Every structure is written in C-alpha cells, then in structure tokens.
Amino acid sequence: MYATLCSEKTKFFSFGWCILGLVGAIIVPLLFLLTSDTPKIGREQEILSLCLQALYLGQPGIIIASAGYFGQEYSHSALRTTLLTQPSRLKLLCAKFVNNAIIILVTGLVSSVIGLIVLMFQQDIEWTGSFMIRLLGSISLGILSWIQLAWITSALSIMTKSLIAPIAIMLPLVLGLSHMLFAFFQLAKFLPTLATMNLFALPAINIYLDKWSGLAVQFSWVVLLLMISAWLFLYRNVR
Secondary structure (H helix, E strand, O other): OHHHHHHHHHHHHOOHHHHHHHHHHHHHHHHHHHHOOOOOOOOHHHHHHHHHHHHHHOHHHHHHHHHHHHHHHHOOOHHHHHHHHOOOHHHHHHHHHHHHHHHHHHHHHHHHHHHHHHHHHHOOOOOOHHHHHHHHHHHHHHHHHHHHHHHHHHHHHHHHOOOHHHHHHHHHHHHHHHHHHHHHOHHHHHOOOOOOHHHOOOOOOOOOOOHHHHHHHHHHHHHHHHHHHHHHHHHOOOO
16 A cells, blocks of 8 residues: 555656646745735734635645546546556555545645744734644644545546546636525535635634534535545446
8 A cells, every 4th residue: 555655646746737736725825925914913813814714725726736636547548557557446546535635734734834934924923822722723624624625626537537627617616606606596505615614714604604514514525426436436447
C-alpha cells in the first residue's frame, strides 16, 4: 500500500492541472487576505471570519486539483497502463482517495498557516487559549469540508470518465450557481457546496443549515457518490 501511495503522489504532482489547483488553493486565499480592508482591530471574531472566508475561496482550486488527478486516468487510455502496474482496482481506488485526502489536508494546513502569518502582520492578535481552540476547531472543520468536496469531485470524475465534466459541474456551484438556485428552490441548501456555508461564515447565517447538519449532509453526498463511483470503477470495462 505504501508503494502505491508513493506512486500516486508522484502521479499527482506530475500533472499540471493538479499543481495549478493546489497553487490556486493557496494563492487565492492569500490574495484575499492581503487585499482585505477589514479594520485592524484584532478582535477574535473578525480574525476567525477572515480565516474561514479565505478557506472558502480556496475551494475552486481543490476542485480543479481533484478533477485533474482522477480525470487524467481517462486521458489517452492511461487507466489501462495504471492497472498493469496495480491490477487490484480496489487497492488502487483506496490509495487514490487516501492520497487525495492527504494532499488536500497538507494544502489546507499550508494555506491556513500562511494566512495566519499575514494576519499576524496586519492585526494585533491576542493568542489566548480560548481563541486558539476556536481557531483550530474552525480551520479543522473547514479543511474537512475541503476533503469531502475533493472526494465528491473525484467521484464525479470517475462516474463521467472525464476531467472537464466534474469541473463544469462543481465549479459553477462553488462560484455562485448554488446561491442562485437557492433563491428559487429552498431544497438547494442541501447541495454539497451550499450545505456547509456556515462552516465558513461568522456569525452563522440562519437561512443555511447549521455547521454540523451541513457537514453531515455533505458527508451523505460523499458516501452516495463514492459508492456509485467505486462500483463503476471496479466493474466497468477499461478502454
């Protein structure tokens, strides 16, 4: 399993779309913080809000990286070559999702640390124990949502056998389509991109699901799509 994970890590970082997505997930939040005009008063609520908003803006990069990672397997019949080196489809699939989660986790941590360094120069932060606990808890939930969003995108890539299709589905939802749908259909708040809005909003917005319910709804999407994509990956013919 370790050798498979190492191989998948190499494959991930050898594909331009994956690197582009990760760079975007770090740079876009950084640019947001550098250009933010929030008063430099150092209050806990404002600092937490800025951190979470920055994480939210990194979601498009996660979508592009995950779609690229799984979608490349269906470009130029690359999956056949992959299965020659790792014939166990279940083992390969597990390695891919674990590798994806690890890379997204590290990217989220790097993005958060860089963001906090920027905020330390911008604001007079008082590092109390309660503030650090709230900060770690909020960032952890945000990164968990990143991982779940990455897995949803990856599952869609397997289901459609495409790099472009999951980006075409998920990117508009993250960039505002889900909010437009919510304006007309209340059930849109259960979309995976909208369910977790309160993970990235302080104070919480009452019209959306609370953060724990939203995280559970997004996880339900993950389970459903992973089950479908895993079945297709294991039993669909490879061309």
